[in-house]
Amino acid sequence: MVRTSPTVLALSGGVGGAKLALGLAQIVPSDALTVVVNTGDDFEHLGLRICPDLDTLMYTLSGLSNQTLGWGQQDETWQFLDALKRLGGDAWFGLGDRDLATHVHRTALLAQGDSLSAVTAGLMHALGVLTQVVPMTDDNVATLIHCQNGETLSFQHYFVRDRCEPLIKGISFQGIETARRAPEFEQLIASGDLSQIIICPSNPFVSVAPILDLAETWKALKAADCPVVLVSPIVAGMALKGPAAKMMTELKMPSTALAVAQFYADTYPGLVDGFVLDEADAMSAEAVSALGLTPMVTQTVMKNLDDKQALAEAVLRFSDELAG
Amino acid sequence: MVRTSPTVLALSGGVGGAKLALGLAQIVPSDALTVVVNTGDDFEHLGLRICPDLDTLMYTLSGLSNQTLGWGQQDETWQFLDALKRLGGDAWFGLGDRDLATHVHRTALLAQGDSLSAVTAGLMHALGVLTQVVPMTDDNVATLIHCQNGETLSFQHYFVRDRCEPLIKGISFQGIETARRAPEFEQLIASGDLSQIIICPSNPFVSVAPILDLAETWKALKAADCPVVLVSPIVAGMALKGPAAKMMTELKMPSTALAVAQFYADTYPGLVDGFVLDEADAMSAEAVSALGLTPMVTQTVMKNLDDKQALAEAVLRFSDELAG
Numbered sequence: 024m025v026r027t028s029p030t031v032l033a034l035s036g037g038v039g040g041a042k043l044a045l046g047l048a049q050i051v052p053s054d055a056l057t058v059v060v061n062t063g064d065d066f067e068h069l070g071l072r073i074c075p076d077l078d079t080l081m082y083t084l085s086g087l088s089n090q091t092l093g094w095g096q097q098d099e100t101w102q103f104l105d106a107l108k109r110l111g112g113d114a115w116f117g118l119g120d121r122d123l124a125t126h127v128h129r130t131a132l133l134a135q136g137d138s139l140s141a142v143t144a145g146l147m148h149a150l151g152v153l154t155q156v157v158p159m160t161d162d163n164v165a166t167l168i169h170c171q172n173g174e175t176l177s178f179q180h181y182f183v184r185d186r187c188e189p190l191i192k193g194i195s196f197q198g199i200e201t202a203r204r205a206p207e208f209e210q211l212i213a214s215g216d217l218s219q220i221i222i223c224p225s226n227p228f229v230s231v232a233p234i235l236d237l238a239e240t241w242k243a244l245k246a247a248d249c250p251v252v253l254v255s256p257i258v259a260g261m262a263l264k265g266p267a268a269k270m271m272t273e274l275k276m277p278s279t280a281l282a283v284a285q286f287y288a289d290t291y292p293g294l295v296d297g298f299v300l301d302e303a304d305a306m307s308a309e310a311v312s313a314l315g316l317t318p319m320v321t322q323t324v325m326k327n328l329d330d331k332q333a334l335a336e337a338v339l340r341f342s343d344e345l346a347g
Numbered sequence: 348m349v350r351t352s353p354t355v356l357a358l359s360g361g362v363g364g365a366k367l368a369l370g371l372a373q374i375v376p377s378d379a380l381t382v383v384v385n386t387g388d389d390f391e392h393l394g395l396r397i398c399p400d401l402d403t404l405m406y407t408l409s410g411l412s413n414q415t416l417g418w419g420q421q422d423e424t425w426q427f428l429d430a431l432k433r434l435g436g437d438a439w440f441g442l443g444d445r446d447l448a449t450h451v452h453r454t455a456l457l458a459q460g461d462s463l464s465a466v467t468a469g470l471m472h473a474l475g476v477l478t479q480v481v482p483m484t485d486d487n488v489a490t491l492i493h494c495q496n497g498e499t500l501s502f503q504h505y506f507v508r509d510r511c512e513p514l515i516k517g518i519s520f521q522g523i524e525t526a527r528r529a530p531e532f533e534q535l536i537a538s539g540d541l542s543q544i545i546i547c548p549s550n551p552f553v554s555v556a557p558i559l560d561l562a563e564t565w566k567a568l569k570a571a572d573c574p575v576v577l578v579s580p581i582v583a584g585m586a587l588k589g590p591a592a593k594m595m596t597e598l599k600m601p602s603t604a605l606a607v608a609q610f611y612a613d614t615y616p617g618l619v620d621g622f623v624l625d626e627a628d629a630m631s632a633e634a635v636s637a638l639g640l641t642p643m644v645t646q647t648v649m650k651n652l653d654d655k656q657a658l659a660e661a662v663l664r665f666s667d668e669l670a671g
Contacts, residue, residue, distance in 0.1 A: 099426075102445045105445070120430070121427065123430075125430070128435075131393045145435070
């Protein structure tokens with residue numbers, strides 16, 4: 024795609040990030056928005072390449088997401104999984120009949136040599152998604168969960184099979200040392216044509232960190248000539264989705280929005296310019312400010328499309344104010 | 348499995364063969380029946396290993412087969428295929444949601460190094476099939492259809508995608524020179540413990556020939572100390588299922604039961620002892636006899652379970668008479 028205008032870059036994990044990405048897609052022209060998505064959660068299961076965060080983005084942006092389940096496709100059926108159980112197959116990962124088409128098609132295209140970026144672009148196009156959605160990398164990066172009991176689990180084994188029950192002591196990203204940014208992501212950074220960088224309300228440790236750690240992306244984004252705004256994934260001490268709060272406790276930090284700000288300030292010094300807190304955490308604004316991040320308090324819980332769009336508008340406005 | 352009694356060996360392709368195999372399974376103790384199945388029709392599609400004849404046997408013997416379609420599973424749904432079409436995937440091969448579990452599970456097990464025989468045994472066990480069903484080989488053999496227009500097609504491209512429309516000029520079996528019989532098939536032949544050998548009413552050219560040509564199996568069966576009885580797949584000049592009659596015409600032979608007998612007498616001289624013809628073809632019995640095959644006329648069209656069992660009984664009785 025030849026870009027004609029400065030681009031809004033959003034970094035996203037799965038559900039929470041996809042909600043804000045959908046809000047952004049409502050108000051930013053499709054040729055001026057790129058969503059770069061975590062692939063550390065990807066894994067191979069039953070011989071199929073499964074990309075949970077990319078799929079969440081795809082289903083959310085195409086209007087196909089299952090609102091009831093919070094993952095997968097709407098109007099989904101489970102005949103495959105039922106038959107697989109009967110055959111004694113490995114059925115712990117919920118693969119709906121419609122969702123399965125995504126994994127089988129993607130796996131077949133990857134096997135014939137297509138890159139994950141190219142496959143992703145093709146899938147998005149087929150489902151009518153105009154926003155550019157890009158995997159962080161075409162290389163293999165695997166998020167590993169190191170448990171307090173000494174076990175090391177792939178992210179989906181931890182997240183889905185073991186329902187986030189194991190206590191964690193650390194997280195690492197296998198393959199990240201040699202992984203390169205996907206071509207579209209690389210080009211966008213090299214172009215210097217960024218108007219806003221938004222870190223969506225995604226898990227800092229397993230959704231955002233892989234993107235930022237990859238090829239020192241955080242330094243490239245820090246050097247970009249535009250503000251970086253982060254939306255807190257923790258509201259009133261809780262993660263709205265997923266294990267972020269539980270992980271924070273086990274990693275010996277308070278599960279608060281302030282601790283999220285502290286994590287970014289310590290790990291990626293100078294990266295985040297603006298920090299968006301929920302109204303429920305307004306009392307932390309001053310402490311966030313003391314960390315060198317400009318706080319902005321707004322309603323961040325996205326229950327419907329209006330909420331998503333309102334948060335996207337507030338975040339872009341805040342970014343513009345920071346740009347001055 | 349340690350066998351304690353002489354074994355009935357049935358050679359089978361897909362639908363027609365599976366019907367007689369089901370009839371045999373009704374009356375032969377499960378530890379005294381082995382069905383060896385053609386794998387020349389197998390192919391890889393969307394990265395999945397698909398074994399149409401083995402699956403037809405499995406679904407037929409487990410009572411899961413789709414009587415309406417004549418292939419696949421009963422109570423099948425098509426959400427996967429519908430979603431795949433939407434993604435622009437390769438959707439010419441009908442993969443039902445339940446059927447897909449077989450292919451995905453098998454492919455995953457093969458990828459981890461299990462043999463096709465072992466995978467097949469596991470699938471049959473999971474579905475409660477007690478009859479021993481064995482692929483002819485664990486090696487890759489691919490039936491190729493050479494068309495009069497010069498094209499060469501894999502069997503499923505010819506059979507399903509192109510609906511048997513291309514005119515054929517020949518058939519070959521890629522990989523058959525080096526393929527070995529599956530271990531259970533090899534052991535059964537080596538044991539010499541065969542009481543009956545039955546060639547089911549399957550396509551002579553693409554279902555039975557691969558089994559007989561593989562490692563000169565036809566010579567080993569001819570040498571066995573028991574009769575070989577073949578049930579004609581052609582009744583009143585028509586194949587009850589599949590392209591056998593059309594192929595015969597294009598291969599310049601009459602599409603008759605007699606021509607089937609002639610084909611076996613010419614190609615595998617001395618192999619077939621008894622030839623079972625339908626009542627509709629009774630007038631050919633004498634000519635079959637003149638080829639050196641003992642004819643037996645009975646009702647061979649299997650519309651229900653009683654028909655299947657009756658034909659199985661007639662075939663076994665005939666074989667016993669031939670054994671004298």
